[in-house]
Amino acid sequence: MTENAAEPAEMRFDTVEALEAYLAATNQPTNAPGDTQLRMLRHAMQDTPPACRDDERFVADYLTAQHRVELGRICRPCPLRNQCRAYATRARPEAGFWAGQMYDQPTG
Template sequence: MTRNSPRLTEASRKLEALTRAGVDTPPACEGDDAFIADKGTLLPHELSRMRLVCSRCPLLEPCGDYARTARPEAGYWAGMAYGRPEKATAKTA
């Protein structure tokens, strides 16, 4: 995103809304470091657990609004992993 781009402005607005909503209602993922990890470091069972946590979160909608707009470089937002997967390594025989 370039500085002052419409997407950046919209993402900032949505992050502010998410932050305000989280003041009185903490997110279900609060304190769980797995939610800020790169998706390439997460195992399938962790992703399943995180998806379940998100599905029960009272902030699912504002979190998803922010993530779809900002397209974060890492983390797990509203049931979706963001970031780059780890590169597959070539296996040697």
């Protein structure tokens, strides 16, 4: 997803619905699965750093069982866990550890 210059950085949205209304009113597309949820997560991260910040294991393609346990412990108290989960559930990222789990692409 590319950043859209039309979305003011100082704006805050409390709900996905509020963000979607803003995007619709300003004719900004939300085409890819998870776009809206990712924007909500990014907005939340402006005020609150995620617990996973600076830990490269969270963006790894492969994790051992032990790493998954360790990362789950980091995710559990994170104040951004709900936004993270909303994004990952919708977008199904192929890599990384999101809100306490890995979200592999569904097999067809």
